[in-house]
Amino acid sequence: MTxxxxxxxxxxxxxxxxxxxxxxxxxxxxxxxxxxxxxxYECGVDTVGSxxxxxxxxxxxxxxxxxxxxxxxxxxxxxxxxxNEEMFGWRAFVEVFIFLLILxxxxxxxxxxxxxxxxx
Amino acid sequence: MGDLTLFVPxxxxxxxxxxxxxxxxxxxxxxxxxIASVIMAILGVAMSIAWLGAAGEPFFPGIYRVDAxxxxxxxxxxxxxxLSVLIAGNPGSVREHxxxxxxxxxxxxxxxxxxxxxxxxxxxLYVALELSAYGLYxxxxxxxxxxxxxxxxxxxxxxxxxxxxxTLFGISLIFGVAxxxxxxxxxxxxxxxxxxxxxxLALSGVLFKLAVFPFHAWAPDTYQxxxxxxxxxxxxxxxxxxxxxxxxxxxxxxxxxxSLVNALLVLCVAxxxxxxxxxxVQNDIKRVLAYSTVAQAGxxxxxxxxxxxxxxxxxxxxxxxxxxxVFCAFLVVCVLGAxxxxxxxxxxxxxxxxxxxxxxxxxxxxFGLAGIPPTSGFMGKWFLFSAxxxxxxxxxxxIGAINATVSLYYYLRIIKxxxxxxxxxxxxxxxxxxxxxxxxxxxxxxxxxxxxxxxLWELAEAAAKAIN
Numbered sequence: 001m002t003x004x005x006x007x008x009x010x011x012x013x014x015x016x017x018x019x020x021x022x023x024x025x026x027x028x029x030x031x032x033x034x035x036x037x038x039x040x041y042e043c044g045v046d047t048v049g050s051x052x053x054x055x056x057x058x059x060x061x062x063x064x065x066x067x068x069x070x071x072x073x074x075x076x077x078x079x080x081x082x083x084n085e086e087m088f089g090w091r092a093f094v095e096v097f098i099f100l101l102i103l104x105x106x107x108x109x110x111x112x113x114x115x116x117x118x119x120x
Numbered sequence: 121m122g123d124l125t126l127f128v129p130x131x132x133x134x135x136x137x138x139x140x141x142x143x144x145x146x147x148x149x150x151x152x153x154x155i156a157s158v159i160m161a162i163l164g165v166a167m168s169i170a171w172l173g174a175a176g177e178p179f180f181p182g183i184y185r186v187d188a189x190x191x192x193x194x195x196x197x198x199x200x201x202x203l204s205v206l207i208a209g210n211p212g213s214v215r216e217h218x219x220x221x222x223x224x225x226x227x228x229x230x231x232x233x234x235x236x237x238x239x240x241x242x243x244x245l246y247v248a249l250e251l252s253a254y255g256l257y258x259x260x261x262x263x264x265x266x267x268x269x270x271x272x273x274x275x276x277x278x279x280x281x282x283x284x285x286x287t288l289f290g291i292s293l294i295f296g297v298a299x300x301x302x303x304x305x306x307x308x309x310x311x312x313x314x315x316x317x318x319x320x321l322a323l324s325g326v327l328f329k330l331a332v333f334p335f336h337a338w339a340p341d342t343y344q345x346x347x348x349x350x351x352x353x354x355x356x357x358x359x360x361x362x363x364x365x366x367x368x369x370x371x372x373x374x375x376x377x378x379s380l381v382n383a384l385l386v387l388c389v390a391x392x393x394x395x396x397x398x399x400x401v402q403n404d405i406k407r408v409l410a411y412s413t414v415a416q417a418g419x420x421x422x423x424x425x426x427x428x429x430x431x432x433x434x435x436x437x438x439x440x441x442x443x444x445x446v447f448c449a450f451l452v453v454c455v456l457g458a459x460x461x462x463x464x465x466x467x468x469x470x471x472x473x474x475x476x477x478x479x480x481x482x483x484x485x486x487f488g489l490a491g492i493p494p495t496s497g498f499m500g501k502w503f504l505f506s507a508x509x510x511x512x513x514x515x516x517x518x519i520g521a522i523n524a525t526v527s528l529y530y531y532l533r534i535i536k537x538x539x540x541x542x543x544x545x546x547x548x549x550x551x552x553x554x555x556x557x558x559x560x561x562x563x564x565x566x567x568x569x570x571x572x573x574x575x576l577w578e579l580a581e582a583a584a585k586a587i588n
Contacts, residue, residue: 006297006314105141112145 136160229255272345290321448485470543
């Protein structure tokens with residue numbers, strides 16, 4: 001039975017956290033109602049105009065390519081950290097270059113498949 | 121760093137993906153791309169066979185192991201890849217302008233599967249699992265009938281993403297208990313209930329790939345809506361990889377734990393029964409094959425829940441022989457559905473008069489799935505059932521045998537349609553030379569491994585020893 005202690009503790013903590021996430025804000029969160037609360041969504045910039053405007057569907061593909069790159073940039077930071085160290089310098093440079101080369105294949109692919117061409 | 125030459129089979133398949141990518145980007149014709157892919161796939165099979173005896177660790181210690189087990193399954197995966205590529209010379213069900221990318225995704229997915237069966241570290245395993253899945257998600261969407269292709273892919277992705285999430289959660293539990301993601305260190309920790317639940321959750325991602333009962337809901341719809349050539353690959357290679365991962369997780373990660381065995385027993389029985397009963401009422405051949413996959417996954421689990429060396433060997437054996445058997449069935453689907461439609465029981469009527477070769481291929485495939493001698497399906501079931509009897513699971517064998525009898529009904533009914541019902545349209549079906557070769561190869565493999573099972577069985581036994 002003691003074996004199950006872990007499991008029960010884990011379940012208990014899970015439930016406790018779930019309940020706490022509901023209870024604590026309801027106790028300490030400020031009650032406030034105003035123009036901001038009524039907004040469709042908050043992003044720091046005032047929303048302008050109607051949501052029913054037309055925009056190019058091509059943006060969707062650009063967004064996809066952007067995401068593919070944006071996340072990968074994260075991997076450049078570890079390299080930047082060790083770049084100055086003696087044993088990594090050139091090796092890191094070459095490896096990052098290969099890494100970016102592989103990444104850029106995605107752009108080459110998109111480019112050759114005509115994604116970047118602006119068509120309506 | 122270990123011996124990088126151990127990675128050659130995977131590297132060759134990866135090179136195949138790169139070749140297909142370059143050919144797609146420079147805008148060559150599909151024909152050229154296909155021929156290059158066939159050559160690369162042959163090379164992949166050859167390298168996998170040549171590296172059968174290899175053992176060692178190509179990368180950092182503990183994360184990736186090449187042994188008799190992984191190498192045998194890699195032969196199965198590359199064979200599935202090769203056969204799927206070989207019949208995709210003119211994939212009628214694949215959308216015209218996406219055809220050129222078809223081989224590339226097959227190859228990428230195959231690389232993921234090959235890495236999956238070698239991975240001995242949970243994160244590596246997860247990354248390989250996703251690599252193999254992404255290619256398949258895209259392949260499923262390439263159907264000529266866009267609506268159905270999108271539906272197939274959407275269902276596949278949603279189910280896949282959900283089970284991936286569960287897998288990751290399970291991995292986090294395992295890591296929490298064992299404080300390591302290396303399977304070699306996980307096995308050294310005492311299996312607590314938390315750990316067992318973690319392993320069960322982690323297994324769900326692979327059980328999804330194998331389409332075991334509670335994770336099977338995607339299979340019929342995806343099989344129905346995805347292009348035939350893609351389903352051929354999903355139905356063959358990905359099952360081998362899934363069996364490999366389950367075997368590794370079960371035997372490398374934790375000693376047999378009662379509650380885990382019981383859970384798997386339930387899945388095993390439910391899978392066989394649900395798959396076989398649901399397959400009976402289907403009219404679409406691809407849906408029949410999808411439900412039959414669910415049932416076959418149940419049979420494979422019999423070997424794994426036996427928790428013995430022989431049980432693993434029989435599961436590996438079954439997974440490998442399953443590739444050519446299912447391939448034979450899907451080859452007929454691919455040819456009959458060359459216009460993009462799904463063959464039904466009525467469109468298969470009188471197949472014998474229209475194309476004796478296709479009818480024979482269908483016969484071998486269905487006999488193999490039903491487990492009738494002299495096909496390898498019989499030997500496979502024989503090994504599975506005898507492993508279960510050795511582990512005192514006689515009742516499981518009885519359920520398996522009853523299920524096998526039930527499955528005879530729908531397998532043989534397809535054969536009856538093909539051989540005894542007169543055709544509505546008597547025009548002969550044209551079979552391209554590559555497809556004819558593929559049919560011959562598939563039938564030969566099924567029959568040879570059924571009549572002379574010893575070679576493969578010895579390899580499977582060596583593989584089981586390698587992970588025990």
